[in-house]
Every structure is written in C-alpha cells, then in structure tokens.
Amino acid sequence: MKILRSILTISKLLALLVMLLYQTVPAQELMQVEGAISVGDSGxxxxxxxxxxxxGKDFEGFNGFFWVPLSRISLGSVTDREGNEYKTLVIGNREWMVENLRATVYNDSTIIANIEDTLAWGLLGDPAYCWYANDxxxxxxxxxxxxxxxxVDxxxxxPSGWxxxxxSDFDDLIQAAxxxxxxxxxxxxxxxxxSIDDGTGLxxxxxxxxNKTGWSGQPAGRRRDDGVFEGINVTGNFWxxxxxxxSTAEHRFLSSGNFALTATSTNKKRGSGIRCVRLTAP
Incomplete structure (x- = not known):
C-alpha cells in the first residue's frame, strides 16, 4: 500500500507540473499535493x-521578496552580526548574497550612524547608513x-569570511551573466x-x-551626495x-539597456546598496 500511495503521489506531482507547463491551472487557484507543493495566486x-x-521559459518560486528560477542550484544562507539572514547562491567562481545588506552594526558590534537629516548626510565624511526615504x-x-x-571603508x-x-568580483559575476x-x-x-506597473515585480x-543568474538585483534607488533620495524602482546601485x-570610489549600477553592473566613479557620500561575496570552496 505504501508503494502504491508513493506512485499515486508522484503521478499527481507530474500531472500538476504538466498543467503548470501548459498554463491550464488558474492563477488564483490554490492547490496542495500531499502537503508537498503549494501553488498560490502568482498574479x-x-x-x-x-x-x-x-x-513561459522556466518555473519560478516566490521566496517572500522576489521570483527565483527553480532551475538554479538551491540557495544557501549566511547570517550577519545582528542575526539578519541572507540567501546566497554560487554564481561563476563566487558565492553571492542575493539580497542587499541590512546590517546596522559592524562585525565587532560597532554601531553605524543612521543619518536621516538631508543636510547632515551631505556634510558627512564618516560611516553612515539609512533606509530609503528614512522609512x-x-x-x-x-x-x-x-x-x-x-x-564600506x-x-x-x-559576515565573517565575506x-x-x-x-574582480563584479567582473566574475558579469562574465557569468x-x-x-x-x-x-x-x-x-x-x-x-x-513589473512594478502590473504588480508582479519591482x-x-x-x-x-x-534573473537567469539568480542574483536577483533589485531597484533599491540611492541617496545622492546632497542627501536627496531618488531612483527607487528605477535603478539598482551597489558599492x-x-x-x-x-572623494570618489567605484560604484556599480543596474538599469535598462546595457547597464549590467556598469562601473562608475562616484562621490563617497552617495548612499547605495551592498552585496557581500566570498570565494567558492576549491
């Protein structure tokens, strides 16, 4: 009987995947197969x-933040000093965080200043962070x-080891892409x-x-060196x-066209996102 139930379960799973492939399952329908797979409202x-x-090309799974191709190798994870957990993925010769950093302290627990005031941000020459629009x-x-x-400096x-x-890290990533x-x-x-326009993306x-690489670059915007916020859901910016x-450092950004983590010289006062990386095991 156990073997028969296993065969029936596998048959149900295969039937479900075939229906998904040909898009015969309504987007709003919630289906469960032996508690193993849930298909929710993808719209x-x-x-x-x-x-x-x-x-239309690949199965994707929603991880709570964005869609990730299911054909990719399974995600790993790493935790920072504050206990924030980040999903990671091996791409090329590196393992990357596939989420932007959210740390507010250094690894030695030193607090990084959270600067909200526009004028103060523009005058600052010390380490600082903020949340977009101070929200x-x-x-x-x-x-x-x-x-x-x-x-950064x-x-x-x-996290330790990252x-x-x-x-060279960015170049390896671009080569993989x-x-x-x-x-x-x-x-x-x-x-x-x-797309942010139809509510399916950012x-x-x-x-x-x-997102074929699985790097999951998001348009998190930036804070200009004069303290003004701009670019949310338009550009991705990474130190x-x-x-x-x-007064300048290398900065990478994602946008439309051919801007694939293009390198630019940018004022150090700019507020941008950070992705951590490490070498893969030999």
Whole structure:
C-alpha cells in the first residue's frame, strides 16, 4: 500500500507540473499535493512565499521578496552580526548574497550612524547608513539599507569570511551573466523578474529582467551626495570596495539597456546598496 500511495503521489506531482507547463491551472487557484507543493495566486502583488509559476521559459518560486528560477542550484544562507539572514547562491567562481545588506552594526558590534537629516548626510565624511526615504518599515524588505562609502571603508560590514566586492568580483559575476547573451541579456539576467506597473515585480515595465543568474538585483534607488533620495524602482546601485580618489570610489549600477553592473566613479557620500561575496570552496 505504501508503494502504491508513493506512485499515486508522484503521478499527481507530474500531472500538476504538466498543467503548470501548459498554463491550464488558474492563477488564483490554490492547490496542495500531499502537503508537498503549494501553488498560490502568482498574479498577486505579494504572493505567498513558496508560490510557483511558469513564466513561459522556466518555473519560478516566490521566496517572500522576489521570483527565483527553480532551475538554479538551491540557495544557501549566511547570517550577519545582528542575526539578519541572507540567501546566497554560487554564481561563476563566487558565492553571492542575493539580497542587499541590512546590517546596522559592524562585525565587532560597532554601531553605524543612521543619518536621516538631508543636510547632515551631505556634510558627512564618516560611516553612515539609512533606509530609503528614512522609512525602514516600507523599504527594508526587499531593498535593504543604503550606505555611504565611508561605511564600506570603516570596518567589516559583511559576515565573517565575506567582503564587499571589488572589481574582480563584479567582473566574475558579469562574465557569468554574459553566458546568457549580449550585454543587454546579461543585465536582464542579473535583475529580478516582473513589473512594478502590473504588480508582479519591482522594476518598470520596460525593463525585462529574467534573473537567469539568480542574483536577483533589485531597484533599491540611492541617496545622492546632497542627501536627496531618488531612483527607487528605477535603478539598482551597489558599492565596490575600490577607492578611486580622495572623494570618489567605484560604484556599480543596474538599469535598462546595457547597464549590467556598469562601473562608475562616484562621490563617497552617495548612499547605495551592498552585496557581500566570498570565494567558492576549491
């Protein structure tokens, strides 16, 4: 009887996947198979974590923040000093956080200043962070915190054994993304899927993210060096650890077109997101 039940369960799973493949299951229907798989409303603004959908090319699962291709290797995780947990994924020759950093202290528990005042941010030359629009409740998940480069240089922001990426780390990531086509395809492969316009994602409708790498780049916006916030749901901004001058450092951004983590020289006062990285095991 146990063998028969197992065969029936497997048959149900295969039938469910076939129905998903041909999109015969209504998006609003909730189905459960022996408690193993839940298929929820994939058209909801914020689907239930664990919801599965077929995007026409691949199955995707919603992890509570964004859609991740299910054909990727399973995600790992790492925890920072405060107990914040981040999903990770091996891409190319590195293991990357696939979420933006949310740490508010260094690894030695030194507190990083949370600067909300616009004028104070523009005058600051010390480590600082903020939440977009000074609204942690709205923007901590899934966008993470925004840091000036002085915070990058001021201590160990990333969990032990991890670091803020340098040019070689980003170059390795871009090379892995280029496996999916030209520069535009690589850019799309680094971005989360869906559209803010129809409630299925975070990017504008004209940005066709595929997230084929699983890196899940989000448009978390930025805080300019004069303290003004801009770019939420339009651009993704990420610090590199590379210092370029007395007041500038290397900065990477994602947008539309061919901007696949393009390197720019940016004022250290800029508030941008951070992704931590480490080498994969030999």
């Amino acid at each position: 909801a603004l914020i689907p239930e974590a664990g919801t599965i959908r077929w995007n 942690r409740v709205t923007y901590e998940f899934p966008y993470g915190a925004l840091y000036n480069w002085y915070a 001021g201590g160990d922001l990333c 670091w803020v990426p340098d040019a 280029m496996a999916y086509g030209n520069t535009g395809d690589a850019r799309a492969a680094l971005q989360t899927t869906g 990017w504008p409708d004209h940005i066709d993210g595929t 590199s650890s590379v210092e370029l001058g007395a």
